[in-house]
Amino acid sequence: MPSQEAVKEALSEVLVPGIGRSLTRLNMVRAVEVANGRLRVTLASTALDAAAKDWVQAKAHSALEKLPDIEEVTVDFTDSSPQELNHIHHAIAVMSGKGGVGKSLVAGLLAIGLNRQGYEVGILDADITGPSIPKMFGITTRPGGSDTGILPVLSRSGIEVMSINLLLPHEDDAIIWRGPLIGKVIQQFWQDVVWGELDYLLVDLPPGTADAPLTVMQLLPLLGVIITFTPQDLAAMVVRKAMQMAQKMNIPILGVVENMSYLLLPDSGKRIEVFGRSKGEEMAMAARAPLLGQLPLDPELAKLCDEGEIERYHSDAFTALSQAFSQAMPRKADSEG
């Protein structure tokens, strides 16, 4: 008789239409009963429309029939809220004191770095009025779903992404909403999206310390925040503002990342500090958190972002950042439960 694990293993081959992620990754296998050659599997119907349900049921059926010593297979559905399916080990927000310093870029790169290390990763774009994650990742697909839940869109390398941009009729449509409505959307992205089983959810915040960052900090059980800055910033002030906010909300600062730290001249390899002397150590000290990395101003990176190909970026500074970041994270077992 197949074990529960063997049944789940078989179901991990069934991909949910509209996202292309397996039933098991999305935590949609709710119950497995095996007895006397009879196998009964209950799946969540969350975010599945009628056609998707039929498809999933048929695929699950044929995957399970192949299991040894099974004479009868039943696949049925139960209603679950997205919240029941979501198991997000670490939610981490990327913030800064001001705009345009590379928050979205850092959030994107951190997600890509973790994904390359084999973690299951998602990005929640909490920048409702100026979303930029889909563009960097070249995603234009509309999220699937039904009235019971929304499915995120999977990036080329397998990162789950949810952004208001993907729900707008046109990518360039402007959002002119007030705070409460923005808060509602962020809440929906957390509660109504089927993220499933994720090791990390990176939250890209809009600039500053206003409504949206506040909503994220109040609503989401964040492990902590990452603060991004450039050498141009008035170091002490920016970190102090962000720190005050994080402290008020009782959220730890996990680390700081300096962006546009320097430029390497392609021919000589000479390092130029375009925006002035690095503020990395200073910032880290002020935030009482580690300096996780210093990213250069890299034309190749800018180009890949513009082309929606950020997932193809490789550099030594990026690798170092990814490693420092995952080392600064608590081990998986520490956060279980």
Ligand SMILES: Nc1ncnc2c1ncn2[C@@H]1O[C@H](COP(=O)(O)OP(=O)(O)OP(=O)(O)O)[C@@H](O)[C@H]1O
């Ligand atoms: N290190 C870098 N090298 C090259 N280009 C960069 C770098 N950092 C950021 N950029 C470019 O600068 C632009 C702004 O970056 P990004 O969108 O990440 O900033 P942001 O802080 O999220 O902005 P906002 O405050 O509007 O949300 C992007 O188009 C990105 O391609």
Ligand SMILES: [Mg+2]
């Ligand atoms: Mg941004």
